[in-house]
Amino acid sequence: MVAIQPHGGERPPKLVVEELCKRYGATTALEASSLSVGEGEFLTLLGPSGSGKTTLLQLICGLVEASEGRVIIDGRDQSRTPVHQRDIGLVFQHYALFPHLTVAENIAFPLKMRGRAAAEITRRVTDTLEMVHLGHLAQRFPRELSGGQQQRVALARCFVYQPSIILMDEPLGALDKKLREHMQIEIKRLHRESGATIVYVTHDQEEALALSDRICLMNHAKIEQLGTPREIYERPRTAFAADFIGLSNIFRGTATANGSLETAHGLFALPDGARCDNGKGALVIRPEHLHLGAGAGNSVAGTVSEIVYAGSETRIIAKLGDGAALVLRLGPGETVPGLDERIVAGWQRDKAVLVP
Incomplete structure (x- = not known):
């Protein structure tokens, strides 16, 4: 069992995980874990394969039902709320863009699904295209874009409807090193400009150090250490933390x-x-x-x-x-x-x- 860790600074809590646990028969995918994520915070779930980070992300968004514990968003218990009603945006490693829609149409899709007015859709799509520096490619199709451009479209499609929380699961995993580093800078900029609350999953320690306000280091289906990148790098609490980070x-x-x-x-x-x-x-x-x-x-x-x-x-x-x-x-x-x-x-x- 892990006690709730305070979120960074004086931010009010956006997301609170209380004693969240997931078991599959005799196998524990996530031990009872608790943490708090502040409004506008960038929290990275970092750890090796099988450490529980993706399971925790899936429990937060509702793709997987918890065995025990609660997920609280904006002070409301969302533990039994269906995934499509949690006001959470998802960005995955594979872009999942609609090949028959243009860039602008892909970005507009979540707004149309929510019944937004045509004028609002046009305004938001235009603003978001500018935010990701893709305004000049609005009428192109995904097949006409580079990998980095497609990932920016996937990010824009998530940011455009301003979800309460954005969850990202290894979104840069398919990119080469140079493009990955470029996209890290883009994600930091988008986070800063949008003020979004982001929970980000990666196994890449350098990526976690570069992006995060705080890092939640996971190992063997539990939280090993939670703190700022500097705290975890300079003051690791366990040999695993010291060995995994840097x-x-x-x-x-x-x-x-x-x-x-x-x-x-x-x-x-x-x-x-x-x-x-x-x-x-x-x-x-x-x-x-x-x-x-x-x-x-x-x-x-x-x-x-x-x-x-x-x-x-x-x-x-x-x-x-x-x-x-x-x-x-x-x-x-x-x-x-x-x-x-x-x-x-x-x-x-x-x-x-x-x-x-």
């Missing part, structure tokens, strides 16, 4: 009486105030916090096994004595060691994070 070096060990952690790679000083539960713990050090040479008493030795140049940084992968990998990030101008060179990498004790 690159991490993790040293597991046993606490000693003098405030250190005894590991297979040496005795390391713990951050000030850190305590190990049950005498066990793991130190997490991000690659950018490691530097060549001993530092603040914490250091490990290894042999460079890989050098990866990535433009703004050079990534060094060193093999430790037991075969484990150590990852360092070196910035422009820093001296890069050679392949097979023996190195010592150190870190300041307050740059590490202790997790269970």
Whole structure:
């Protein structure tokens, strides 16, 4: 069971999930989970396949019926409300555009289905086309558009009728890396300009960090950690969170009486105030916090096994004595060691994070 997590800032709650659970016979797809999403917030459900993120999204929109718990939208219990009556917009990985309709007609479709007046439909479609920068393509058919343009039409079709909440399930999964990064910027802009409340599903950690006000990290059908991208990256609460979000070096060990952690790679000083539960713990050090040479008493030795140049940084992968990998990030101008060179990498004790 996970307690309700407060939404970001002072936003009033738009969506509240209370002890929501889904079971299929003996299999639990989502353990009892609770969270609150603020008005206009961008919350990302992040996690590996099978972590429960898509199940949670489907429970929120009503595509799947909950075994237990409640879904509250704008203060009203919507747990038994049919999906088409929840005032929720859906955007999926596959665009699902009508091939026989033009771009403008695709975007107008949800408004026509809701019986809106012709003048209102024309105005809203025109405004939304401009918002997604597709006004010049209004009379084209989906087959005449690129993948990125089709995805923008799918987004516009959802934004045009101003649903209470917009749910997105891996909407950029079918795009190549460069187009995906471009569309991330487009989604951020659309979110900012529309003020929509968005719940977004992805397994891509970089995408989650780039888009989100907050991230709900999921693992084994439950919420692992919920917080801002900075909080989850800089202060992970578990080894899974540290390992899944970004690159991490993790040293597991046993606490000693003098405030250190005894590991297979040496005795390391713990951050000030850190305590190990049950005498066990793991130190997490991000690659950018490691530097060549001993530092603040914490250091490990290894042999460079890989050098990866990535433009703004050079990534060094060193093999430790037991075969484990150590990852360092070196910035422009820093001296890069050679392949097979023996190195010592150190870190300041307050740059590490202790997790269970």
